[in-house]
Amino acid sequence: MEQAINPAKIKAIRTHSICAGHRVHGHESKCAHLHGHNYKFEFHCTAGSLDNVGRVIDFSDIKEKLCMWLEENWDHRFLLWEKDPIAADLSDADSMGVVRMPFNPTAENMAKHVLEIVGPEQFAGTGVMLEKVVLHETDKCFVEVSRSL
Template identity: 45%
Template sequence: MYTVTKEIHFCYGHRLLNHKGKCRHLHGHNATAVIHLESTQLDELGMVCDFSEIGDYVKKWVNQNLDHNMLLHSDDPVLPLLQEAGESVYVMPNNPTAENIARLIFDYVEAGGYPVVQVSLHETDSALASYRKP
C-alpha cells in the first residue's frame, strides 16, 4: 500500500454552541489540515498523487471557504448580525468543531475523486481531530 500526505495551513474563527467552556466565545485558530491519500497502485509517473495537484485542489477550496473566515453553526444567534454587517461567514449544519471541519475537508477531497483515507485537523499544536470512513 502506498500513502502520501499533504498539509494545508489556514486560519479560521468559530465558536461552539452550547459549549460549557471558553470555546462558547468567538475565537480563532491557526490550523493545519493533514490529508492522507492511499492506493495499492501508482500512476504512470510512479505516484499516488502529485503533491502539488492535491495541494492546489484543497488550498483553492479552503482559501475560498474557510481561510480567514468565521465558521458558525446555522443556529448560531450571532450569524444574522455578522451577515448583516457584511462579514464573511461559512455556515455549517453542525458545530464547527475540529472533527466536523476534518469531515468537511474529507468530503470535499473525496468528491474530487482522490483516494483519501483520512483528514486530520490540528486546531492547535497540541490538539488534533481526524475523520476517516469506517
Template identity: 35%
Template sequence: MKFFEITRHLEFDAGHRIPNHQGQCRHLHGHRYQIEVTLKGELSEVTGSSNEGMIMDFGDIKRIMQETIIEPWDHSFFVAKSDVVMVDFLNTIPGHKTTVIDHIPTAENLAKFAFELLAPKLNSQFDGKIKLQRLRLYETPNCWADVIEE
C-alpha cells in the same frame, strides 16, 4: 499489489465559537488551523507521464485543497446555522466572510465537512485509483480530529 500513502499539509486561519460550551470556547475566537489529507493508491506506471512513479503530484493535491478548502475558509468565521444569534449578527457586517455550516463548528465537524468536500474531487483522479484515506484537522498544535475512510 502494493499500495502507497502520501500526505499533503496546508494551513489557514479562521474563527468560530462553540455556543453551548461550558468553557472558554463559547466565546468568539480564532485558530491557525492545519489540514492534512492522506491519499492511498497505486503508483502511476504511465511511462513518460509527469505522474510516473507517483500516486498523485503534491502540487495537484495542493491545488485541489486550495480551491476547495483554503480559499473559501481562510479568514472566515464558522458558524452553525442553528446559532441564530451569531448568524444574525454576522449578517450585519458588510462583506464579512462567514461560513455557515449544518453543525456546531467543532474540530470534528469541520474535519467531516472538509472530508465530504474533498473526497469526491480527490477520489475522481486517475480513474478512481486513489482514495482519500484520512483527513486530519488541527485546531491547535496539540489538538486535532481525524476522519478515516475504512
C-alpha cells in the same frame, strides 16, 4: 523473501494551514466565545495503484484540489453553525467573511466535512481517495477522521 508492499497502502500526505475564526455553540467554557485558530490540515491520500511515474498523486494536485478549496472557502473567514443564534447578525455585519455551516464548527465536524464531502467532490474520477484528514486546532490538540477506522 520480503513481502511486496501493497500499493493501496501507500499514502501521499500534504499539509495546509489556514486562519479562521469560529465559536462552538453549546460549549461549556471558553470555546463558546468568538475566537480563532491557526488550523493545520493533513490530507492523507491513497489510490489503488501508483501512476506510471510512481506516485499516488502529484503533490501539486493535492494543493490544487484540497489546499485551494480551504483557501477559497474557509481561510480568513468566520465559521458558524447556521443554527447558532448569532449567525444571522454576524452574517449581516460581514456577509463575505462569515460562513454559515450545516454543523457546529468543531475540529471533528470540520475534518469530517472535508473527508466526506470535499474530498470525494475534488477527487471525483481520478481514482484517488482522501482516506484520512487530521486537523490540528492548536499545537497540542488535533482530531483524526478516517475512512478505515
